[in-house]
Structures are given as C-alpha cells and as structure tokens.
Amino acid sequence: MAASRATSRVVAAAATGAPTLVFLAANAVGGLLSASVAAAVTAVVVLAWRLRARQQVRYAVVGALLATACAAVAAWTGQARGFFLLPMVIPAAATAACLLSVAAGRPLAGLIANRIVGGPPEWRSHRALHRFYAVTTVVIGLVSLVSLAAQVALYRWGEVAWLGVLHLLMGPLWAAITALSVLLSRITVTRARNAARETARHPVLAAAKPDHGTP
Numbered sequence: 152m153a154a155s156r157a158t159s160r161v162v163a164a165a166a167t168g169a170p171t172l173v174f175l176a177a178n179a180v181g182g183l184l185s186a187s188v189a190a191a192v193t194a195v196v197v198l199a200w201r202l203r204a205r206q207q208v209r210y211a212v213v214g215a216l217l218a219t220a221c222a223a224v225a226a227w228t229g230q231a232r233g234f235f236l237l238p239m240v241i242p243a244a245a246t247a248a249c250l251l252s253v254a255a256g257r258p259l260a261g262l263i264a265n266r267i268v269g270g271p272p273e274w275r276s277h278r279a280l281h282r283f284y285a286v287t288t289v290v291i292g293l294v295s296l297v298s299l300a301a302q303v304a305l306y307r308w309g310e311v312a313w314l315g316v317l318h319l320l321m322g323p324l325w326a327a328i329t330a331l332s333v334l335l336s337r338i339t340v341t342r343a344r345n346a347a348r349e350t351a352r353h354p355v356l357a358a359a360k361p362d363h364g365t366p
C-alpha cells in the first residue's frame with residue numbers, strides 16, 4: 152500500500168512537471184511559439200489522463216489552467232522567460248499571507264494545520280501552540296520570500312533553464328514543507344494535550360511549575 156502511494160505521488164509529480172519540461176525542450180529545439188503550443192497541448196493531455204484516472208481532479212484542472220496560462224503569457228511577451236511570470240505570483244502571495252497573518256495575531260499555519268491535525272479550537276489562547284504556529288508561519292513566509300527572490304533574479308538574468316529547474320523543484324519542496332509542518336503540528340498538539348491532562352491529574356504540582364501554556 153505504501154509503495155503504491157509512493158509510486159502514485161511520483162507519477163503525479165512527473166505529470167505536473169511535464170508541461171514545463173516540454174516547454175524547455177521545445178523552446179531549445181523549435182523556438183518560443185512551438186514551445187508554447189507544446190506546453191499547452193501537454194497540459195491538456197495530462198489533464199485528460201488525470202480525469203480518466205480520477206487522480207486529484209481539482210489539482211489537475213488548476214495545474215492545466217496554470218500551465219496553459221503560462222504558455223499564453225510566454226507567447227504574449229515574446230520571451231521564453233515569460234513562461235515563469237505567473238508562477239512568481241504564488242511565492243509572493245504566500246509571503247504576504249504568512250507575514251500579514253502573523254502581524255494580525257492569526258498565524259496561517261494555525262488556521263490550516265491546527266484544523267488538519269484536530270488541534271484545540273482555542274489554540275490562539277494557548278501560548279505554546281500560538282508561538283509554535285507563529286514561528287512555523289514565519290519560516291514558511293521566509294522560504295517563500297527566498298524562492299521569490301531567486302525566481303526574480305533568474306528572470307532578470309534571462310536564465311530560462313534554471314528558472315525551469317527551480318520551478319520543477321518547488322513542487323516537491325512545498326510538499327515536503329507541508330508534510331513536515333503537519334507532522335510537527337501533530338506532535339506539538341499532542342504534547343499540549345498531554346500537558347493539559349497532567350495538569351488536570353496533579354493540579355497542585357502543576358501550580359508549582361512555571362506556566363508555559365495559557366497566558
């Protein structure tokens with residue numbers, strides 16, 4: 152079962168990156184116009200395959216639309232690097248969302264990951280959980296900012312091939328960051344619950360210890 156899931160994820164990742172790979176290869180061989188057409192056609196083929204296999208249909212549709220839009224932007228700008236303009240919006244939006252959510256006292260990691268792991272609804276009033284989610288959100292925001300800076304630099308330098316490599320690597324990287332965030336959230340929530348149970352069992356001992364939980 153685990154091997155089957157791993158294989159499915161590898162195939163899905165390869166299918167997601169197919170339009171970018173096809174664009175880079177076609178651009179090197181036949182130029183921008185053929186590359187844009189090839190990427191758009193590949194996106195449609197991948198979408199049809201995923202719909203038939205019923206694999207992550209929602210993400211397949213979004214991926215196909217994004218790849219087609221990227222090809223259209225490249226053709227419109229008349230530059231191969233234009234293919235990677237739209238993907239830059241993603242880390243820019245992620246950076247802004249993360250930092251603004253922390254500034255507002257509602258860390259994005261807490262709003263998302265806490266619900267996934269079944270954490271307490273009152274996590275914002277729990278000092279340890281709120282601090283953990285705030286730090287996690289800031290880290291994700293910084294990773295997004297570094298990704299954006301790298302993409303902007305490569306775009307300005309006209310490094311199309313390296314833009315493609317970075318674009319392909321960001322998918323697995325974000326998958327790993329998401330999985331790690333959920334895992335650490337689950338561990339932190341479990342520790343918070345165990346601490347709360349210990350406090351309920353031994354209130355006198357808990358009162359003598361420094362308070363690391365609720366303010």
